[in-house]
Amino acid sequence: MRLRQIADPLVRGRPTAGEYDRPQNRGGGLGPRVFARAPVWCMAMADRLVVTGVTGHLGARVARRAAAAGWSVVGTCFRAASSTAVPSERLDIRDRATVHELLRRVRPDVVVHTAAGRDDWRVMADGAAHVAVATVALGIRLVHVSSDAVFSGRDIDYDESALPDPIYPYGAAKAAAETAVAAIDPAAAIVRTSLIVGDGGGQHEILTRDLIAGRVQGALFTDLIRKPVHVDDLSDALLELAATDHRGVLNVAGADPISRYDLGVLVAQREGLDPVRIPAATIADSGTRMAADVRLSTRRAVSLLRTRLRGVHDFIGGPHAPHR
Numbered sequence: 001m002r003l004r005q006i007a008d009p010l011v012r013g014r015p016t017a018g019e020y021d022r023p024q025n026r027g028g029g030l031g032p033r034v035f036a037r038a039p040v041w042c043m044a045m046a047d048r049l050v051v052t053g054v055t056g057h058l059g060a061r062v063a064r065r066a067a068a069a070g071w072s073v074v075g076t077c078f079r080a081a082s083s084t085a086v087p088s089e090r091l092d093i094r095d096r097a098t099v100h101e102l103l104r105r106v107r108p109d110v111v112v113h114t115a116a117g118r119d120d121w122r123v124m125a126d127g128a129a130h131v132a133v134a135t136v137a138l139g140i141r142l143v144h145v146s147s148d149a150v151f152s153g154r155d156i157d158y159d160e161s162a163l164p165d166p167i168y169p170y171g172a173a174k175a176a177a178e179t180a181v182a183a184i185d186p187a188a189a190i191v192r193t194s195l196i197v198g199d200g201g202g203q204h205e206i207l208t209r210d211l212i213a214g215r216v217q218g219a220l221f222t223d224l225i226r227k228p229v230h231v232d233d234l235s236d237a238l239l240e241l242a243a244t245d246h247r248g249v250l251n252v253a254g255a256d257p258i259s260r261y262d263l264g265v266l267v268a269q270r271e272g273l274d275p276v277r278i279p280a281a282t283i284a285d286s287g288t289r290m291a292a293d294v295r296l297s298t299r300r301a302v303s304l305l306r307t308r309l310r311g312v313h314d315f316i317g318g319p320h321a322p323h324r
């Protein structure tokens with residue numbers, strides 16, 4: 001659903017983001033009630049947002065951009081100390097009771113759930129379920145971040161109707177998280193995204209620099225194709241969705257397919273590093289179990305969202321382009 005102004009002053013149904021925090025709208029259950037509505041963007045300016053994983057690349061950016069846009073933001077961190085200016089709380093999303101207690105106490109209008117643990121099923125799958133159990137019980141809007149890793153690459157192009165067919169543990173945990181979130185909180189938005197890049201701080205950009213500097217062993221795959229998204233575009237799309245009642249899966253990725261190796265070349269050129277120093281490999285040669293070509297169709301997001309989802313060639317403009 002497009003971020004929109006709602007003209008009718010009284011509307012029956014489940015409240016959208018922002019309505020729960022109003023005293024007249026509080027009180028158990030999600031049954032039909034009458035809610036006084038203000039324009040969505042006015043509500044967003046005063047709304048309270050929890051961002052899980054605020055020490056992560058995406059979470060930090062979501063929190064920063066939300067605070068700049070007028071949201072009242074609380075972040076959650078796990079091991080690392082938060083470097084964002086927003087207040088943060090320690091949270092282990094594997095602990096169901098603690099997740100509920102924090103959200104009950106902070107009482108946000110929306111949770112943007114970015115926290116994840118790369119190889120930890122309990123963080124990604126159980127953790128997402130714990131967040132959804134709490135949001136649905138407390139009447140909080142949930143925007144859950146998923147991944148193109150839920151796909152095998154057998155079909156190459158994937159729209160929102162595609163069912164997960166993961167082929168490695170990270171993708172399987174993200175797929176399990178999607179299923180749990182959709183079952184527990186059907187009103188939640190589930191955002192499938194791709195490689196997150198754009199400001200130099202993403203794991204793919206860091207890996208490229210480390211490979212060039214010889215700090216790590218490895219290679220970038222020439223046959224791994226994705227549609228990278230700029231971290232700012234993704235953050236803005238998540239915040240836009242936070243202020244709507246869009247339910248279910250939405251693909252939010254960049255416009256351009258590119259190989260992981262070619263992405264590394266663009267990053268190196270942007271940073272004035274020598275791309276020739278990037279080791280190249282193929283998935284087949286490496287013996288790794290990875291999906292080769294996964295392209296999220298963003299037709300729906302482009303028609304629903306005001307946020308422009310740039311292609312990687314748009315936002316990494318070649319040699320010595322400044323960090324964004």
Ligand SMILES: NC(=O)c1ccc[n+]([C@@H]2O[C@H](COP(=O)([O-])OP(=O)(O)OC[C@H]3O[C@@H](n4cnc5c(N)ncnc54)[C@H](OP(=O)(O)O)[C@@H]3O)[C@@H](O)[C@H]2O)c1
Nearest residue numbers: 053055056057058078079080092093115116147194195196
């Ligand atoms: N990176 C990508 O290219 C990409 C692509 C597609 C989808 N995604 C999805 O996008 C989201 C954000 O990715 P990212 O790369 O920004 O993540 P990230 O930088 O790895 O950050 C992960 C965050 O999760 C937190 N965390 C880890 N274990 C936790 C636990 N047990 N309880 C609570 N928090 C915990 C971390 O906290 P500490 O730092 O304090 O440990 C950190 O803040 C994830 O859901 C990921 O699956 C990422």
